Amino acid sequence: MHTARMRQFSPKPGSRNPLMLEKRNDIRDAAAPHTSQTCLALSVTPPRSATQPYHLLHEFPTDIIRLRVLPSAEGRSIQSSPALAKSLQDGALAAHRRLWIQQNFWLTLGEALLMASGRFLDIDEMGNAELGISFRNETADPCLDNRELILFDTAPGGAGYSREIADNLQEVFSVAAKILSQCECGDSCYRCLRSYRNQWIHSRLDRQLLSEGLTGFVKLNWREQ
Numbered sequence: 001m002h003t004a005r006m007r008q009f010s011p012k013p014g015s016r017n018p019l020m021l022e023k024r025n026d027i028r029d030a031a032a033p034h035t036s037q038t039c040l041a042l043s044v045t046p047p048r049s050a051t052q053p054y055h056l057l058h059e060f061p062t063d064i065i066r067l068r069v070l071p072s073a074e075g076r077s078i079q080s081s082p083a084l085a086k087s088l089q090d091g092a093l094a095a096h097r098r099l100w101i102q103q104n105f106w107l108t109l110g111e112a113l114l115m116a117s118g119r120f121l122d123i124d125e126m127g128n129a130e131l132g133i134s135f136r137n138e139t140a141d142p143c144l145d146n147r148e149l150i151l152f153d154t155a156p157g158g159a160g161y162s163r164e165i166a167d168n169l170q171e172v173f174s175v176a177a178k179i180l181s182q183c184e185c186g187d188s189c190y191r192c193l194r195s196y197r198n199q200w201i202h203s204r205l206d207r208q209l210l211s212e213g214l215t216g217f218v219k220l221n222w223r224e225q
Contacts (some may be wrong), residue, residue, distance in 0.1 A: 002163075003061045006152055010056045017042050018053030049086055063158030065151045065166050068143035079105065083208040089105040102145065105209045106135060110149060111193050112210060116176035117151070117165050129197070130154055131161055160181050170222040177218050180211040 011018055020043040023036045040054055040218040042132070069075040076221045079085065087093060088099045123130055131151060138148040165172055183192035188205035 001064050002159065004064045004152075006060055006062050006064065008058045010058075012044070013055060015030040019043070019055065020051060020053060049078075060156040061158075062153045062156060063086070063160070063162040064153075065162050067151065068138065068141065069188065071142055071144050074217070074220045077220050078210075078213045079110075079144070080216055081209055081211060081213040084210070085214065089159075101209070104206055105203045106145070106147060106149070108188075108193065108205050108207065108210045109214070110135070110151075111198055111205055112176040112180055112207075112214070113149075113151065113172060113199070115179055115193065115195075116172050117161070120168065120172050120175050121161055121164065123161075130159060173214070173218050173222075177211070177214045180207040181215055183207060 005187045019040045022041045022043070023038050023039060024041060034194055069078055078086070084101065088097070088098060114131055114133050117131055118124060121130075129151065132154050134150045134152070136148045136150055139147055151162060151165065153162050164222050172196075183189065185192060185207070188194050188202065190205055192207055194202050
């Protein structure tokens, strides 16, 4: 989609530590040094039902790619890695734990595609400030786990990267599969998935949840002619 509207929230809706209007005594004001100030601050406790959380919003037009994996045999193959399949089929595993692992799968897929996109476009794949990734729940059209992956140009107005990726999805997915399969780390490292940009989710990235499934997904969906 060209010149779509992207909205970035800080903190994200549903965050455990939202912005709240609070009276603070630790803010120095030269004009009134002993007066408490009412300001927006990150709360250290979850908001009560009667309180109003706030979010900072930045909206900008840019180019985006909306990626959906169909819940077909070919689509579900992306979740066929033994580590993931075992967890999702484990009836003894608590439901919230299975959901956590499922979310880790999608985070890993998103970061793998960002790394692969950077390498394919010959831009800084580790910092990769030119591209962003997000997810959206999709209930109108069928897609795997009712989840839509959105890759977007971070530059307002778009820089053409998303358009080039959309025109070369096979190459990007193939590069992502190679990045994960050729690494020898346990779950993730700076050779495959980790970067300074995504340090807040390092503990959730696990190439074992995706590597084999992504390789099979590429072979099934882009058969060599």
